[in-house]
Amino acid sequence: MKRDVFQAIADPTRRAILALLALGAMTPNAIAAHFESTRQTISKHIQILTECEVLTQKKTGREIHYHFNPEKMKEIDIWLERFRKMWEDRFDQLDNLLNDI
Amino acid sequence: MTNNFVFEKDLAAKKIHVIREFNAPIEKVWKAWTNPDLLEKWWGPKPWVAKTKSMDFTVGGVWLYAMVGPEGQKHWSYVKFTAIENGSRFSTDALFCDEDGNTIPGAPVGHWDNKFVAAGDKTKVVVDLTFDDEADIKMLVEMGFEGGFTMGLNQLDELLAAQ
Numbered sequence: 001m002k003r004d005v006f007q008a009i010a011d012p013t014r015r016a017i018l019a020l021l022a023l024g025a026m027t028p029n030a031i032a033a034h035f036e037s038t039r040q041t042i043s044k045h046i047q048i049l050t051e052c053e054v055l056t057q058k059k060t061g062r063e064i065h066y067h068f069n070p071e072k073m074k075e076i077d078i079w080l081e082r083f084r085k086m087w088e089d090r091f092d093q094l095d096n097l098l099n100d101i
Numbered sequence: 102m103t104n105n106f107v108f109e110k111d112l113a114a115k116k117i118h119v120i121r122e123f124n125a126p127i128e129k130v131w132k133a134w135t136n137p138d139l140l141e142k143w144w145g146p147k148p149w150v151a152k153t154k155s156m157d158f159t160v161g162g163v164w165l166y167a168m169v170g171p172e173g174q175k176h177w178s179y180v181k182f183t184a185i186e187n188g189s190r191f192s193t194d195a196l197f198c199d200e201d202g203n204t205i206p207g208a209p210v211g212h213w214d215n216k217f218v219a220a221g222d223k224t225k226v227v228v229d230l231t232f233d234d235e236a237d238i239k240m241l242v243e244m245g246f247e248g249g250f251t252m253g254l255n256q257l258d259e260l261l262a263a264q
Contacts, residue, residue: 009112076112083117084108086146091106091121093143097133098125 005075008052013037014045018054021068028064105225119228127219130226131188134215137164145169154200160185164193165202179204183212190216209234 009015013035020026020034032042046066049055054072058065107120123130133139137153144151148171156164162182167175179198185191195211198204209232216227 080110087108087119087121088106089146090143091104091123093147094130094133095104095123097139097142098123098129101129101133101139 003048003051003053005052005054005072006079008049008054008072009076011045013042014049017042017045017049018068018073021055021066022070025058025065025067028066031066115232115234117228117230119230121226121228122220123224123226124222125224126222127188127217127224130224131217134217134226135191137166140166154202158182158185163202165198167200175200177202180213188217190214 008018016035017031020031028043028046029039031046032039035042046055050057050066052072054069055066056069058067104124105120105122107118109118110116111118133143135158137156141151141153144166145168149168152167152169152175154165154167156162156166158164160182164180164182165177166180167177169175177198177200178195179202180193180195183192183194192215193213195213196204196208212231212233214229214231218225218227
């Protein structure tokens with residue numbers, strides 16, 4: 001299944017992980033230590049976030065660090081900008097209509 | 102032209118807040134938002150048109166309409182009026198549906214609250230759109246596609262790229 005950035009932010013735990021990693025890269029264990037959930041649950045969230053491409057993995061020796069990828073998050077802004085544009089267009093049409101009635 | 106357009110998003114709160122001022126008296130603006138013949142003229146972002154199948158503008162009543170695309174493609178919406186303060190405010194629950202107004206159980210619901218405030222000869226409209234579920238952010242995406250504006254903008258992108 002193709003994942004997108006919206007799935008990344010659709011879950012509160014995943015948003016918390018993103019907020020954490022925005023401050024700096026971490027190992028899976030260090031991430032899991034911040035949450036009450038099981039290590040397995042957190043791993044699953046990390047996997048989804050990686051598939052959504054908002055996290056990237058970097059191996060240093062035997063350790064894996066996860067990095068936040070802010071570029072990917074910009075897709076949400078781009079999409080919302082288009083949503084905003086739709087409203088603008090719609091309201092411009094309403095302006096014209098109000099002139100006519 | 103100043104129309105004091107505000108578009109704010111609070112994704113963590115699952116909320117979008119829109120404000121817009123219109124250069125017309127409140128009665129006219131209210132009519133444009135609640136009369137199906139008038140809605141058809143502006144609710145669909147071009148080239149899409151909002152075609153109404155039925156509308157019962159009463160509390161508990163339903164507006165069933167389709168966004169009709171340039172190639173005749175139709176995306177149906179079921180909009181239930183949950184509260185009406187005549188001339189100043191109405192709220193709806195909006196879902197995607199089929200042409201008979203059947204909705205999918207568990208489908209995401211958009212809660213709309215539309216307020217109309219007179220300011221001299223002008224009218225300020227305040228729209229608050231909220232969702233119940235975190236996952237409903239996905240619905241926003243689908244709404245975008247429904248409006249066809251993504252498609253429209255892609256076409257514009259192509260056009261601009263070809264220049």
